[in-house]
Amino acid sequence: MDNEISTQPHGMEDVEIQEWLESLDSVLESSGPEVAAEILERLRAHATVNGIDLPFTANTPYANTIPPRLEPLFPGDQELERRIKSLIRWNALAMVVRANRVEHNIGGHISTYASAATLYEVGFNHFFRARTEEFEGDTVYFQGHASPGMYARAFLEGRISAQKLENFRRELKPGGGLSSYPHPWLMPDFWEFPTVSMGLSPLMAIYQARFNRYLEDRGLKPVTDAKVWAFLGDGETDEPESLGAITLASREKLDNLVFVINCNLQRLDGPVRGNGQIIQELESAFRGARWNVIKVLWGSEWDPIFERDTEGLLVKRMGELVDGEYQKLVVSSGAYVREHFFGSDPRLLKLVEPMSDESLRRLRLGGHDPRKVYAAYKAAVEHKGSPTVILARTIKGYGLGEAGEGKNVTHQQKKLNEDELREFRSRFGIPLNDEDCIEVPFYRPPEDSVEIQYLRARREALGGYVPKRSVRTKPLAADHDELFKEFHEGSDGREVSTTMAFVGMLRKMLKDEEIGKLVVPIVPDEARTFGMESLFRTAGIYSSVGQKYEPVDVNTLLYYKEAKDGQILEEGITEAGSMGSFIAAGSAYATHGINTIPFFIYYSMFGFQRIADFIWAAADMRTRGFMLGGTSGRTTLSGEGLQHQDGNSQILALPVPNIKAYDPAFAYEIAVIIQDGIRRMYKDGENVFYYITVMNEPYAMPPMPGDVKDGILHGMYCFRPAANGKAKLRAQLFGSGAILNEALRAQEILETKYGVAADVWSVTSYKELYNDGIETERWNRLHPGEKPRVPYVTKCLSDATGVLIAASDYLKTLPNMISKWMPRRLASLGTDGFGRSEGRASLRDFFEVDSRFITLATLHELFVDGKVERSVLDKAIKDLGINADKPNPVTS
Numbered sequence: 001m002d003n004e005i006s007t008q009p010h011g012m013e014d015v016e017i018q019e020w021l022e023s024l025d026s027v028l029e030s031s032g033p034e035v036a037a038e039i040l041e042r043l044r045a046h047a048t049v050n051g052i053d054l055p056f057t058a059n060t061p062y063a064n065t066i067p068p069r070l071e072p073l074f075p076g077d078q079e080l081e082r083r084i085k086s087l088i089r090w091n092a093l094a095m096v097v098r099a100n101r102v103e104h105n106i107g108g109h110i111s112t113y114a115s116a117a118t119l120y121e122v123g124f125n126h127f128f129r130a131r132t133e134e135f136e137g138d139t140v141y142f143q144g145h146a147s148p149g150m151y152a153r154a155f156l157e158g159r160i161s162a163q164k165l166e167n168f169r170r171e172l173k174p175g176g177g178l179s180s181y182p183h184p185w186l187m188p189d190f191w192e193f194p195t196v197s198m199g200l201s202p203l204m205a206i207y208q209a210r211f212n213r214y215l216e217d218r219g220l221k222p223v224t225d226a227k228v229w230a231f232l233g234d235g236e237t238d239e240p241e242s243l244g245a246i247t248l249a250s251r252e253k254l255d256n257l258v259f260v261i262n263c264n265l266q267r268l269d270g271p272v273r274g275n276g277q278i279i280q281e282l283e284s285a286f287r288g289a290r291w292n293v294i295k296v297l298w299g300s301e302w303d304p305i306f307e308r309d310t311e312g313l314l315v316k317r318m319g320e321l322v323d324g325e326y327q328k329l330v331v332s333s334g335a336y337v338r339e340h341f342f343g344s345d346p347r348l349l350k351l352v353e354p355m356s357d358e359s360l361r362r363l364r365l366g367g368h369d370p371r372k373v374y375a376a377y378k379a380a381v382e383h384k385g386s387p388t389v390i391l392a393r394t395i396k397g398y399g400l401g402e403a404g405e406g407k408n409v410t411h412q413q414k415k416l417n418e419d420e421l422r423e424f425r426s427r428f429g430i431p432l433n434d435e436d437c438i439e440v441p442f443y444r445p446p447e448d449s450v451e452i453q454y455l456r457a458r459r460e461a462l463g464g465y466v467p468k469r470s471v472r473t474k475p476l477a478a479d480h481d482e483l484f485k486e487f488h489e490g491s492d493g494r495e496v497s498t499t500m501a502f503v504g505m506l507r508k509m510l511k512d513e514e515i516g517k518l519v520v521p522i523v524p525d526e527a528r529t530f531g532m533e534s535l536f537r538t539a540g541i542y543s544s545v546g547q548k549y550e551p552v553d554v555n556t557l558l559y560y561k562e563a564k565d566g567q568i569l570e571e572g573i574t575e576a577g578s579m580g581s582f583i584a585a586g587s588a589y590a591t592h593g594i595n596t597i598p599f600f601i602y603y604s605m606f607g608f609q610r611i612a613d614f615i616w617a618a619a620d621m622r623t624r625g626f627m628l629g630g631t632s633g634r635t636t637l638s639g640e641g642l643q644h645q646d647g648n649s650q651i652l653a654l655p656v657p658n659i660k661a662y663d664p665a666f667a668y669e670i671a672v673i674i675q676d677g678i679r680r681m682y683k684d685g686e687n688v689f690y691y692i693t694v695m696n697e698p699y700a701m702p703p704m705p706g707d708v709k710d711g712i713l714h715g716m717y718c719f720r721p722a723a724n725g726k727a728k729l730r731a732q733l734f735g736s737g738a739i740l741n742e743a744l745r746a747q748e749i750l751e752t753k754y755g756v757a758a759d760v761w762s763v764t765s766y767k768e769l770y771n772d773g774i775e776t777e778r779w780n781r782l783h784p785g786e787k788p789r790v791p792y793v794t795k796c797l798s799d800a801t802g803v804l805i806a807a808s809d810y811l812k813t814l815p816n817m818i819s820k821w822m823p824r825r826l827a828s829l830g831t832d833g834f835g836r837s838e839g840r841a842s843l844r845d846f847f848e849v850d851s852r853f854i855t856l857a858t859l860h861e862l863f864v865d866g867k868v869e870r871s872v873l874d875k876a877i878k879d880l881g882i883n884a885d886k887p888n889p890v891t892s
């Protein structure tokens with residue numbers, strides 16, 4: 001082993017060190033820790049001035065942060081709490097074992113909760129305050145695969161029936177089951193936060209804690225001491241999102257935030273850092289980010305040994321072992337621990353001489369000792385000025401013994417043999433005999449038992465049960481005809497982009513009596529790109545400390561105004577963080593009982609493509625609000641090239657079931673969509689949210705052509721019918737977003753040059769049309785005896801004559817997916833392939849989506865139908881200036 005401690009005493013050196021330590025002890029005793037810290041600080045400065053090169057370390061020794069003398073008294077009945085915890089351990093294990101007996105490989109996790117039980121139970125019995133009428137409650141993000149523990153507790157609390165436990169991971173059974181992990185979508189009265197895609201919950205928790213402050217600073221909720229708790233795995237911290245936002249938390253002084261990292265030193269395959277120390281690594285990262293770090297490494301049994309160790313040898317020894325060795329030690333016999341851990345130095349051996357091997361084996365780790373955990377939690381909730389992270393050492397699969405305790409395979413252990421079950425039963429004192437216990441029945445003591453009475457009393461004292469989700473808002477009136485009317489009228493020839501039109505709507509919404517305060521504009525450092533800088537001054541940029549400096553542009557009209565009651569969340573360059581804010585704001589209707597309406601506007605390529613998993617979590621969480629993909633469209637965004645030009649996001653929005661995705665072309669379409677969206681989400685309480693792509697290409701916004709609201713919302717309507725509907729050559733052109741204008745130009749070319757009369761349709765949402773189509777098909781399949789229903793697309797096109805051509809700024813698959821419900825063959829134009837740094841006209845030529853290609857596609861379809869001669873096509877290619885041998889955009 002590296003770094004072995006010398007077994008030889010150091011002579012004089014040791015005496016000197018001893019003297020220094022003793023004088024520090026006496027300062028500590030006579031003048032307290034602050035003076036001691038001051039002296040050390042001065043010593044450090046003095047050493048530096050005198051040229052002593054002290055190495056930088058953000059680490060403290062491998063020991064508990066809170067010394068025993070500062071430990072508070074444990075306020076609960078420790079023995080009773082242990083018994084309750086044991087019952088929960090048993091039922092959590094029983095759920096998984098039983099589920100896998102019924103259906104092999106249905107899965108579930110035993111060892112995660114087994115390692116975290118004390119961390120949760122101390123929270124449940126003493127810290128997690130429920131949401132009540134009077135108090136907003138603490139917010140708890142549970143580690144996803146520890147869910148059996150939360151279910152087992154809710155079973156003891158009488159909140160979940162035995163039948164539901166029986167149907168863990170079998171949600172489709174009669175009477176319902178329990179979802180594998182925390183999914184508010186599936187259990188909307190229970191789970192609040194989806195956490196199982198690892199790495200998302202730490203970031204979401206940080207932005208939740210910050211959003212809570214935002215609500216307070218803007219006067220939308222009272223200032224309280226409510227906390228946000230996030231329970232994470234140590235392996236989970238490898239996800240970049242886990243630590244990616246920790247500096248925001250300290251910068252914002254989020255002392256309402258507590259991370260608890262369950263450091264069992266293992267992940268799924270094996271050790272998190274076999275050759276290192278994950279706890280020390282995390283400590284330095286968090287301390288470096290200025291968090292309050294509390295290490296809970298050793299249980300109370302270690303305290304007397306530390307006390308005997310006046311030379312600091314034990315702490316030194318603890319700091320030497322790598323995690324792989326620790327993992328081995330915790331599953332080894334007392335004799336092994338004595339030989340391999342204490343045996344490195346005779347002085348260490350002497351420290352434990354009076355202890356039996358059995359008592360050495362029973363030396364608990366900090367995360368399994370309620371007193372140590374309580375002390376850490378209490379210090380965390382009382383700490384001021386920065387967020388706290390608790391690094392708690394535990395054993396993965398604690399209590400599973402031979403069945404998996406501390407073993408590399410433990411994460412996936414789902415079955416226990418009879419002996420293992422009996423051993424577990426005995427270890428945790430579950431009142432089941434040898435025979436009964438191998439059936440792994442759920443066990444709940446009678447209602448009047450001391451255990452149930454205690455558990456209920458504790459939760460009552462903390463305001464009720466956790467987790468529990470409820471919708472706590474009153475619906476809005478959402479009567480906004482007046483607000484949006486102006487946008488139905490067009491721009492009177494003035495050229496504006498749909499982004500500008502949206503910003504105009506946002507500005508008006510911010511002034512609205514009902515929703516003005518509730519609107520939360522969120523932007524990741526792109527406000528100027530979207531022409532939103534005018535809002536800086538009027539709405540203000542949220543800053544928890546106001547504005548401590550005079551902005552450089554203070555003399556301009558649109559200066560960069562930060563304010564404590566600022567409304568805009570200017571997140572900086574973090575789409576993930578912005579999404580964290582979006583989720584917090586869009587779920588405040590449940591978390592806080594406040595109908596905040598987030599509008600998150602960003603570079604569309606960096607949305608679904610970059611942070612799709614957060615969007616998925618938002619969907620699961622029933623988040624409401626509007627995501628706006630700015631500068632969208634592969635050919636609409638000129639100049640930016642391959643990385644930025646988005647022809648994907650409307651496709652990537654398809655898999656998220658409850659997101660409504662629109663690609664509007666005109667201001668009135670956006671107005672109709674947003675107005676209806678606010679109504680659906682905030683008045684009718686629908687669990688949907690919106691994705692709207694907006695563009696930066698300026699053009700005149702037309703007035704709404706009659707009452708086409710239904711068509712806009714359903715996904716298509718006829719925007720401009722052909723002048724001569726009776727013409728011999730007929731076509732239907734489908735355009736979306738900015739490409740609709742190309743279809744309109746093609747309509748003109750076709751009419752004037754080729755005698756083709758084309759109707760032009762605005763397709764606002766291929767996703768809506770697709771969902772309607774597949775649902776109609778499904779209904780018809782399931783109800784063969786009834787009058788078949790007709791898809792909306794089919795209905796729209798029932799009288800439409802001629803050939804069919806669709807063009808969008810997205811992949812061709814978008815229109816293709818609805819073509820089967822069209823009356824005839826569809827020709828699709830789209831932007832499959834990598835973008836280019838170019839102007840719009842060249843890009844549309846390159847991707848073959850401009851008016852010329854729409855014209856050509858129309859003529860070609862007519863040619864295939866035998867309606868026009870080949871020569872017309874040949875001439876058109878020439879007249880339209882199309883290079884037939886141009887490179888294929890899909891592959892070039």
Ligand SMILES: Cc1ncc(C[n+]2csc(CCOP(=O)(O)OP(=O)(O)O)c2C)c(N)n1
Pocket residue numbers: 111112115145196197198199232233234235236237262264266267268272396411
């Ligand atoms: C993003 C993501 N990747 C992979 C997984 C699969 N997975 C579930 S649990 C787990 C290991 C967890 O280890 P750790 O975070 O240390 O938690 P522990 O169970 O040890 O408390 C893995 C890889 C996941 N849920 N999410």
Ligand SMILES: [Mg+2]
Pocket residue numbers: 233234235262263264265266267272396
């Ligand atoms: Mg782990």
